[in-house]
Every structure is written in C-alpha cells, then in structure tokens.
Amino acid sequence: MSKRKILMSFAAICMLSTAAMAQGPKAGGVINAVIQPEPPSLMMGLVQNGPTQMVAGNIYEGLLRYSPKLEPLPGLAESWSVSEDGKVYTFKLVKGVTWHDGKPFTSADVLFSIEFLKQTHARARGNLVQLEKVEAPDESTVVFTLKQPFGPFMGIFEVGSLPMIPKHIYEGTDFKTNPANNTPVGTGPFMFKEWQKGSFIRLVKNPSYHVKGKPNLDEIYWHVIPDAAARSVAYETGKVDVLPGGSVENFDVPRLSKLKNTCVTGAGWEFFSPHSWLWLNNRSGPTANKKFRQALMFAIDRNMAKDVVWNGLGKIATGPSGSAIKYYTSAVPKYDYDPAKAKALLKEAGYKGEKVRMLPLPYGETWQRWAEMVRQNLQDVGINVEMIATDVPGWNQKVSEWDYDIAFTYLYQYGDPALGVGRNYVSSQIAKGSPFNNVEGYSNPEIDKLFADGAVAFPDAAREEIYAKAQKILVEDVPVAWMLELQFPTITRCSVKNLITTGIGVNDGFRDAWIEK
C-alpha cells in the first residue's frame, strides 16, 4: 500500500468516525412530554393505568424487554434458558444493579415481586397461574418452574406486566398504604423527583443506572394538560416536544404532522396491539342472532372509518387476533363492506326493526364520531339504533352489567393469544361486574377447549395450529364485530432520537432517547 493510499484510508476512517460521532447519542437535555390523563399514582405494582405505565416505565423495570417483533431482549435479566420440556426457565440477573435508594437489586427482590404482584396485579395473577414455584439458588439467578409448559411464558416479563418491586421497602408493610407509594423507587433509568398535582411530574436521570452510558437525558417533565386542543397548542408553541399516542384528537394529527421539524410514528404498539371491536350482546335482543351479527360486519364500512375518523392510521381487523401478535392468520372468512348482503342477512335473521342500544366509548371526539359513523351505516341497512350517552364510569358500569346491545371498546393483546385474546371469548371469563372479560357472553365449548389447549401446547408449532382453528371458528361466529387494529401516533420533534426502540414504545421508558442539538 502506498503512502498516499494509507493516508487516504486514514482520512476516510477519520471521516467515518466523525460521521459516526455526529450520529451518536448526545448526553444531556430535557424532554417535555404530555401525559393524559393525570395518573392516580406512579406505583406500578399497585396501579396499572395507561398513564401510570407510561410515566413509571422510566422508574421501574421488568426482567425482559421486547423487540418490535416481540422477541425477548435483556432487561434486568441478562440471559435466560428454557429446559427441554418447556417447564423450567432459568434467568441470570444483571449484576451490580441498585435501586434508586442505593440498595442492591437481587434475586430476593424478584421472588418478593412475584408474591407482591399476585396480590395486587390482576393481569400478573392471570399470567402466573401455571407457575408452580420460583426459586433463587443464588443472588443473581432465578428459576421458574411451571406446572406444565405455558407457551406465552417468555412474554410476561415486560415492565407493565411484571414490574420489579423493592423488597426492602415493602416487605412486612401494608402495600396499599405504604407512604413510599408517593415516592416510587425502582431500578430504571430515571428517578422520581417531584409531582405537582395538576401541573407536572418531574423525573431526573439515574446516575448509577446499570446500563453504561444510559440514559442520555438529564430530565423528563410530564405535563398534565387536560384539554385536547390545549395539548396540540402546547406542542405547536414549542412548550412540549413529545405527544405520546392518544394525546391529541386524531383529526389534529395531519395538521401537527405538517409542522416544521415534526416526526410522526405509529411504531411502539406491537406488544399491546390495541384491537378495537363492538361488543355485541350475545345473550338477548337481535344481537343474540348469529346472522344479525354477521349482517353488522357487512353493514359497517370499516375502510371509510379508518380513512376518515382515524386519518388512515391502523389496519382493518380481520378477526380476534391482531396481525402483529403471535399465531395470527388471515385465512379466515372475509367480511367486506356489502350493505346488500347485510340487508339479506337481516331478513334471514328475521329482524323486525327492534331497537338496538349502542354505547360509544366516552374517550373523546374521535370515538364519538366513529360511533356516529357506525350508526349511519347501520341505519342505512335498516337497523334501528339508539345511541346511549355515558361518561367513563357509566360506560364501565353498563358494559360490566351487560346493559347494552352494541358497545365500542378496544383491548390490548400483549403479544400472545393466550394473554390478550382468549380472555374475551372463553366461557370461564363470563363474570358480571368487570368491564374487561367475556362481556359479550359468547360461550362455545369448542373455543374453550382450543384456548385451554393453546396456552399449554408444546412446542410452538402445535400452538400455531390450534390458534389458526380458533380464529376461523370465531370469525365465522362473530361474537363481537371486529373493527380496527388501532395505531396511536406518537408525535415528536425530529430532534428527539431513539425515543421508541421496542415493541412497548413510550411505555418502555426514555432510556435510549437523546436530543440532537
């Protein structure tokens, strides 16, 4: 190699490395984000509201994180192994992790967290039914033993589903009234600093965070702004830099995304896959008739709703599973918009114009308009719809008391049909008084068996076959009318980098985020 060449390649390396440096994360800076509504508490072990998870995902951590493809990534556990029979899971914890108060995080905290969450966390309780025992052979090893193989087990360790709780603070106390609930202590990249109720929540960098060089940011302010229009204005006037999904009404999204230096992404919802549908009362009234329910599917113009109400965001739902979660299949009966077919089916069903009560979801303008659109669709084929106005508690009560005919809703799916899909269709989940189980009252022994088998079938290929069958049956039966796989756009300044890196999106915390100066 000639001198000249060497020099040139040296120069090239220099250029490359400066270019890399210009791209690389920068330390420092503050992010102002919006949180809506104000969380009731940040103690994630006790409260699992959406806003609580969004803010507290920075404070607490789970054993695992998940990629946008829902593959497990290291979190507080750095590695893991599964026994051949799918019953024993061994996790190696990251060494040298400390809680925000300086105490070490060990396997004892993991054992304690499991016990804690079994008492307080409805979803964790459900996820852990197959757990026979959990042991800690040493400070940094945790071994979970299951009663039988449980397919989705590797998917239950996300921070919102199984947050790690500090044993030294909660052991032997009344969890619900522990004063520490107001000053949450976790292992996460940011520490709780200040909460001016009604105004803002302030988090600051955890200087001894266990991932070297993270987090990049110094502080996060979560602003509480109750009015949707005011939230848009706060972004427009530069007072906030991040509008997490659902912060502004959907009709404001196109306008905001045209602003200078503004980036919009629908990523970060893969794990939750919010799936929207109409709960149809399968017990009584016209909706108890399968033909009537199928007619609804043909009568509703979901494409138009997607384009007009949701500004083209999201996807038409084809059945009970979202396309991002495991074992989804599109090989199911199709229901394209076809009012003529709907009318024919209504005739077959013997529908005589009985009144049908419809409950919109009282979550703001977007949902209200969507309900109006569906009402129009249904009236067009001759269905007599009565809209019932409620506020959120009223909606919850009516739905959980089964006092409705058609009700809008959306549920998270948590990446696996055994975690977030089956609960809406199996008969064991029919229980009055709760708004998020099998509210529609669909009961089919074949489906019950398929979901029961699917959860514990081993290996994964066996599960795939089972869930494909279940999806086919459900789509034929239409226990609920599936609408859209929702996408809540996250709007940020383009200078905010790396905000969303995993399938949990903003809820996974801002540990990788940095600001380009």
Added chain:
Amino acid sequence: MISFIAQRIAKAIVVLLALVVMNFFLIRMAPGDPAVVMAGEAGAGDQLFIAQLREKFGLDKPLPVQLFLYVKGIVGLDLGFSFRQQMPVSKLILDRLPATLLLTGTAFAISLAFGILFGALAARFAGTWADTAITVAALIFYATPLFWVALMAILLFSVALDWLPSFGYETVGAGYTGLAHVLDVAAHLILPATTIGLFFMATYARMTRASMLEVGRLDFVKTARAKGLSDSLIQRRHVLRNALLPVVTLAGLQAGTLVGGAVLTETVFAWPGIGRLMYEALLQRDYNLLLGVFVVCSAMVLAFNLITDLVYRSVDPRIEFAS
C-alpha cells in the same frame, strides 16, 4: 351585630350538614363507582381486583354506615381520604385552592372594577356611540361561551403572536424565584383571568348601567341637581352609590361560585385549580374528594352570603341587621 353573625353561622352549619347528606346520596346515584373506574383504566380486572378496591374505598359497607362514617368525619373537620390519589382530601384541596383563588380573585377584581367603570360610563353617555359600543361589547362577551373565548384567546395571543403562555400556572423547570417568579405567574394568569373576567364584566356593566339610569331619574337626584351640585359629583355620590346595591347582590352571588365556577377555564388553560380537581373527581367517582370539594365550595358560598350582607350595610346604612 355580633349576635347576628353568630346566628348566621349557626344556621350555616345546619345548611352545610344538610348539603353534605344530600350530596352524599346524589353522587352515589350516578352509575359506576371508583373501583369499576380503576379496573377499567387498568384494562384488566378480575373479581378479586374489584373486590379489593371496593374494600379499600370502603364501598363494601352498607350505605347508611358509609354515610354515618362520613358525617362523623366532617363534624370532626376531617374530609376523609382519597384512595385514588392516596392523599388526604384536605391536603389535595388546600394544594389547589390558592391557584383557584388567585385566578378567580383576579378575574373577580377585574370584572368588578371594569364592569362598574364601563357601566357608569355607558349610563353617563347614554344614547351616544360610547354607550352603544359598551352595550354591544357587553352583550357579545355575555353571550359567547367561555371555552370558545379561551380557545380564541390562545390562538391569538399564544399561537399567532406568541406573547403569552397557553397553559399552566408557571414555566415548568425554569426555576424562577422572587420577582421573576411573580411575573412568570402573572403572565400565565392574564389569559385565563381575562377570559373569566370578560363574562362577569359584561354582567356588571349591564347591571350598573341600568341601575344608574333608573336612580338618575329619582327625585333626590333632581333635588341635588336643583341645589346646583356639579354633574360628576351627583353621578358619583348620589347616583352610583345608590345604583351599586343590585351590583353588590350580584357580586355576592358570584363570589360564592368563585371556587367551583372555573371548571372550563381551568381545563382549557391547564390551570391546577380546584375546578379541575372537582371535575376529575366526578369523572373518576372519587367520592370523598368530590364531596370534600363540595363541602368547601358550599362553605364558601355561605361565607360570601354573610359577607355580602355586611357589605350591604356599609353601602346603604338604611339596611339594618334584623335579629
């Protein structure tokens, strides 16, 4: 006078207790309870979860027992505990009260001062273009919904001109102290206070104008004029003073609503006040908190009624304290 005040306070306490009992039942008549709301927000909730919450909120006890416990607390000046927010209700309310009083107090002062001024001017120049301008402006501000005025004000002064902040009580994270902090809060205060102020200002202006025109026609004003007093002196001392009585009545009624009356404005401007606290407590069926705000608001209304009566007397010495 002392016995008058004592009597009024005793009556007020009885009224307050009656209100507490009535509110207690009214709130529980609304569908849904805090446990259902929290389960709904968590997106999951088995029976055990909801039962645990009900127990925590004390909702598992029979209604009369709940009422008894609540009234017992109130009598002991204990407003109870907000389980949702994990804080005593009194602390939540006291934290928010100053912001609300600052907002509505400022709005009240602005509206009263400018309302009476514009009303007096309109009466003084009745029939001229100035009167027409004031009357029309008052009518417009009276008829326009508050939240719309608020949004328009934000669009003009925050978005288009960038003169004033659009939300909040202070610049978060700026760490201002002393005078800088006062100015910062004042800048945040201008838009919401003016928004509320404009509405009330309109009513005061209309009331003052009508009342002054009426008093101006009375005999004692003619007498004053016949005595040769200057016109401005007659307007100030004879007409305005007498014309203020109905305005004081109105102001007294509105002062009572100052605490709870700013829900919309506080929401649009993200002002951390008690109106929002009440509204959110209602949406979350946070019974103790909502009742607590009601109690404080009712106590305020009763207090302002008493103050109004006292002010009456100083404005018009002919009014005496009946015992």
